[in-house]
Amino acid sequence: MLGGLTTTDGVILEIVAFIVGCILGSFLGVVIWRVPNHISIVNPKRSFCPNCNAQIAWYDNIPLLSYAVLRGKCRHCKEPISVRYPIMEALTGCAMAAVVAGVLWQIYPAWLLPDMLYLAAISIVVAYIDIDHHLILNVIVYPSYVVSLALLVLASAMMGDWEALKRGLICALILFVFYFVLSLIWPGGMGDGDIKLAFLLGMTLGWLGWKQFIVGAFMAFFVGGLVVLIQLTRKKVSVHGGIPFGPSMVVGTWIGIFAGQVIADLYLQLVGLA
Numbered sequence: 001m002l003g004g005l006t007t008t009d010g011v012i013l014e015i016v017a018f019i020v021g022c023i024l025g026s027f028l029g030v031v032i033w034r035v036p037n038h039i040s041i042v043n044p045k046r047s048f049c050p051n052c053n054a055q056i057a058w059y060d061n062i063p064l065l066s067y068a069v070l071r072g073k074c075r076h077c078k079e080p081i082s083v084r085y086p087i088m089e090a091l092t093g094c095a096m097a098a099v100v101a102g103v104l105w106q107i108y109p110a111w112l113l114p115d116m117l118y119l120a121a122i123s124i125v126v127a128y129i130d131i132d133h134h135l136i137l138n139v140i141v142y143p144s145y146v147v148s149l150a151l152l153v154l155a156s157a158m159m160g161d162w163e164a165l166k167r168g169l170i171c172a173l174i175l176f177v178f179y180f181v182l183s184l185i186w187p188g189g190m191g192d193g194d195i196k197l198a199f200l201l202g203m204t205l206g207w208l209g210w211k212q213f214i215v216g217a218f219m220a221f222f223v224g225g226l227v228v229l230i231q232l233t234r235k236k237v238s239v240h241g242g243i244p245f246g247p248s249m250v251v252g253t254w255i256g257i258f259a260g261q262v263i264a265d266l267y268l269q270l271v272g273l274a
């Protein structure tokens with residue numbers, strides 16, 4: 001546990017992170033629905049039922065609880081509310097709790113928490129929109145370059161570790177070029193969005209270290225391969241460009257962040273290099 005914190009402190013922090021995450025997840029649900037459909041995030045301010053257009057009151061918009069109370073139906077027209085909303089809220093809650101746990105377990109330094117929280121939120125948005133629309137939007141990725149870089153600069157400044165920032169930028173560039181070359185070799189496999197996303201993910205992975213970077217980059221393809229296998233056995237999709245790769249990149253990155261060090265050390269031991 002992080003220095004000075006008791007187990008009780010840790011549990012309280014985890015509960016707060018989960019609750020705040022659920023509320024954030026509710027907002028991410030709005031972003032994921034509205035941005036690709038060109039509806040403003042701020043206007044209308046309140047969510048509305050896609051079936052009867054009734055505004056959803058604040059007390060019907062409480063993450064997880066409202067869905068349970070309303071038994072998954074619109075209060076006005078009784079149209080079922082998609083189960084993806086409570087799932088997204090719970091997922092974001094769990095993601096935020098996991099990110100905070102990463103600091104508590106000292107998997108990464110506390111000063112990296114702002115970037116990690118941001119990256120977790122963006123990961124969920126990118127993955128959902130890619131699954132829905134087979135798109136990774138510039139309007140999400142480009143601002144994230146700026147935000148993530150600023151938060152990594154903050155972490156480096158507070159820790160006096162400018163090597164980490166330099167490594168992060170180098171890794172971002174390496175992963176960007178790697179995906180770019182892949183898109184040339186394998187047309188239709190990687191999209192422009194994947195190449196742009198690679199730069200963003202490479203930045204944080206590289207900041208953490210070479211082990212996290214290499215494992216994170218590799219795991220994207222491991223996860224992607226698994227997804228293809230599962231889809232093929234379900235005969236849902238043809239091999240040719242039917243599966244968005246963004247979600248696999250995101251999942252691979254988080255495996256790299258949390259387990260990169262362990263996996264890399266284990267591998268080096270196995271091959272007798274460490």
Ligand SMILES: [Zn+2]
Pocket residue numbers: 049050051052053054074075076077078079
């Ligand atoms: Zn309705």
